Each structure stands twice: as structure tokens, then as C-alpha cells.
Amino acid sequence: MLKKLKGFIGLTAFILLVSSFFGSSVMAATVGEPLLAAEQGWHRIDDKDSRIVYSGNQWTTTTGPQFYGNSLHYLPNNPTNSSQTVKFSFYGTQLRIISTLYQDYTSNLLITIDGVDYAPVSVTGPSVQINQALVFEVADLVSKEHTVQIKSTDTKRWVLDAIDIDDTGYLINPNLASPILKAEPVVSKIDLSWNTVNGATSYNVKRSLSADGPYETIATVNSTNYSDSNVTEGTTYYYKITAVNSVGEGASSNEVSASLLIIRERALLTITLNTGLEKEFDLSMPQVNAFINWYETKASGNGPVMFAVDKGKNNIGPFKSRKDYIIFDRILTFEVNEYVPTTTE
Structure with missing residues (x-):
């Protein structure tokens, strides 16, 4: 048993020695x-x-x-x-x-x-x-x-x-100029565009989640524009472009950053009561849809008798919050007029 153990130790030492030798010549x-x-x-x-x-x-x-x-x-x-x-x-x-x-x-x-x-x-x-x-x-x-x-x-x-x-x-190929890059955020994507670089046969589109990189090439294109649709709300993306030909890549373009353009559609909800009184509310579309769902549910015989419309920060004055409570059987008609705000989030 001792002999076998010694043999194992000797073989192990030999393997380690060979490994060390090759490691130092190849990796050090x-x-x-x-x-x-x-x-x-x-x-x-x-x-x-x-x-x-x-x-x-x-x-x-x-x-x-x-x-x-x-x-x-x-x-x-x-x-x-x-x-x-x-x-x-x-x-x-x-x-x-x-x-x-x-x-x-x-x-x-x-x-x-x-x-x-x-x-x-x-x-x-x-x-x-x-x-x-x-x-x-x-x-x-x-x-x-x-x-x-x-x-x-x-x-x-x-x-x-x-x-x-x-x-x-x-x-870096010194014979290719740096492109001049622009970014335009739109709904569901970010559009990139840049100038034509003389001698370029294609362009690498690079993206990072932080300023100054590190950058990852996400696409290679032959045109001078690209739409990045693999993006999510709330994230800022950083971009650079390099021109490419058979010799290699040129220097990077300027760095640009962009986030998705988030458009929150809204609507004017006008409710006419059976007294002839009209109430108008400026609401987000989720709020309007919540009102319609309540109305349809109540019309089928289910749900609460009242619906609370939160006025948000409009004319809140000294109060913590303001709500109008609409009673179902007082509603004569209602109208929804959707619009896109001139400002976006």
C-alpha cells in the first residue's frame, strides 16, 4: 500500500512539474x-x-x-x-x-x-x-x-x-474618418443616423449601458441608419458607430445617449348626468378604461353603485386629494375624447 502511495505521489509531482513547465512557457x-x-x-x-x-x-x-x-x-x-x-x-x-x-x-x-x-x-x-x-x-x-x-x-x-x-x-484603421452620430428616441425604438464615411463598406453599431463603455457591437449594417428596437423603458442607452472596410474598423464616432420616448395617452371624459349637469375630467387612459369597465360591470347588474374619479393634482388646493363620486343611475351619457399630450415623459 505504501509503495502504491509513493508511486502516486511521484506521478502527481511529475504531472505538476510538467504542467508548471508548459504553463510557464505558454502562459507566463x-x-x-x-x-x-x-x-x-x-x-x-x-x-x-x-x-x-x-x-x-x-x-x-x-x-x-x-x-x-x-x-x-x-x-x-x-x-x-x-x-x-x-x-x-x-x-x-x-x-x-x-x-x-x-x-x-x-x-x-x-x-x-x-x-x-x-x-x-x-x-x-x-x-x-x-x-x-x-x-x-x-x-x-x-x-x-x-x-x-x-x-x-x-x-x-x-x-x-x-x-x-x-x-x-x-x-483602428487610420484611413477611415469617425462618423458623426445622432440619436432620436421614438415610440418603442431608438433611431440612429450618421454621415457617410468615404471608403467605408459597412458600419458597426455599438451600444453600452454606461457612458464611455465598455461597448458591444449589436449590428453591422451597410446603410447610414439603424433602429434599435431591443430596448426597454426607463433605461438609458449609449451608442457609438465605427466605419469598416477590408483593412479594419476606423475610430469611433461621438457618443450619444437616448432613452425610449414614452407617450402617455390621455382623454377627456365628459359625463352628462340626468340632471343635465356635465362633468369633465382630464384622465389617463388607464383611468378612463377603469371607468368604462366599472360602468359595463354595473350595467350587467354587478359591482359598486359609485365610481370614484381621482382628480389628481388638478385644483387640489389645500387638500390631500380630491375625488368625484359618480353614481351609476345618475349617468345619462358619457363621452371619451382621446389625445396625445404635447409633452412626454
Whole structure:
């Protein structure tokens, strides 16, 4: 029995060791070490992607199987502090920069996200290049669109091989303008409309229950309007639109918010008594329907002899409430004139 137990413990330790080994190589990337593929929860974008903008006149490319996607962008020399930059925008919460470590590369790579500078990143390495190295990581960004700039603050070289972002995020297409969005609440739906964006082949309609998101794509349309009927009374919805083409999504439109337009129909109930006296009441339709139901029930021989009409806040004066009690056998006729108020709730 003891032998079997020892064997079980040994096998368990071996499994845990193997699991730990594979877990660390697949799920625990370390800055400064190679990361040959995006980990779970991330996806990788190659340096050749057209949504990445290279500014400056010295960027060039090279190819080879040692680079991700068989290529990278590099600077053979960087003569100024700021003329050679990489810029892109993305939607998501996390970002990784994949580069090369080498002995004469910069130790002052400045990464700026949404105008905030992060501590300088070093891509200085050994005399033998370390390719596809993870050199920068941030994983606690707010779920929204972010702008990124990368540049060196000295005159040493550096390269860009790839970037990793959330597997649910995306790079923003800089060649598509942001739509200008309008929302109009109507009965039972919210109508959205926006301008045509040059180069767009479709538009993503995004909705959130809070300002600034996070947003969920609820529809993709080819037109410049959309009606959202999957809405409920009392809820405020927030919307954004992105233009889309074969390259990807553009930057989001302005954010708009809207709630359902709630129209409460009302009616003037005019009751003529057998004395010739007329009584007129401005009531909601549920109140009018309650009166009609009472009248029909009493006419069939059932129900109370009186019906109380609540005057609501009309001419309430110093009283807590005011009610008119209508006696069934005093009613000669009644008339209902429905109308829609000029103001809505």
C-alpha cells in the first residue's frame, strides 16, 4: 500500500512539474525574453500591418525566418530624438511590444499611451540578437480606444517586430474618418443616423449601458441608419458607430445617449348626468378604461353603485386629494375624447 502511495505521489509531482513547465512557457511571458506567439487572451499583429504608421524618413524593412511574419521594421540610424516614430491606435485593455534585443540598441525607448509616458524601455541586449523579444507590457488599461506612440529619446537604433493586444480588441484603421452620430428616441425604438464615411463598406453599431463603455457591437449594417428596437423603458442607452472596410474598423464616432420616448395617452371624459349637469375630467387612459369597465360591470347588474374619479393634482388646493363620486343611475351619457399630450415623459 505504501509503495502504491509513493508511486502516486511521484506521478502527481511529475504531472505538476510538467504542467508548471508548459504553463510557464505558454502562459507566463517575461519581459526581456522571446515570445514567439501570442499567448491565450492575446492576438498578434505584424509590423507590416497598414494600420501601424511609421513617421520619419529612415524606416526600412528586412526579412528573415527569425522575425515574426518573416519581417520587421528597423532604423539603421536615428539622428534625432523624435523624428522617427511608430504610431497606432487600438481598442482594448492590454498591449505588448515585440522587438529585438541587441548590444547597440537604445535603452531609452519611450512608449506613450493616451498622452501618458511610460518609463523608458531598454532594448539593449547581448552581442547575439534576441529576436521576437517581449520588451514592454501593460495589461490594466480601460476598455476603450487608445492612441500609442513609440520613439527613442537618444540616437541609437531600435526595431519593431510585432504588437500583441487583447484577442477581443482591434487596431483602428487610420484611413477611415469617425462618423458623426445622432440619436432620436421614438415610440418603442431608438433611431440612429450618421454621415457617410468615404471608403467605408459597412458600419458597426455599438451600444453600452454606461457612458464611455465598455461597448458591444449589436449590428453591422451597410446603410447610414439603424433602429434599435431591443430596448426597454426607463433605461438609458449609449451608442457609438465605427466605419469598416477590408483593412479594419476606423475610430469611433461621438457618443450619444437616448432613452425610449414614452407617450402617455390621455382623454377627456365628459359625463352628462340626468340632471343635465356635465362633468369633465382630464384622465389617463388607464383611468378612463377603469371607468368604462366599472360602468359595463354595473350595467350587467354587478359591482359598486359609485365610481370614484381621482382628480389628481388638478385644483387640489389645500387638500390631500380630491375625488368625484359618480353614481351609476345618475349617468345619462358619457363621452371619451382621446389625445396625445404635447409633452412626454
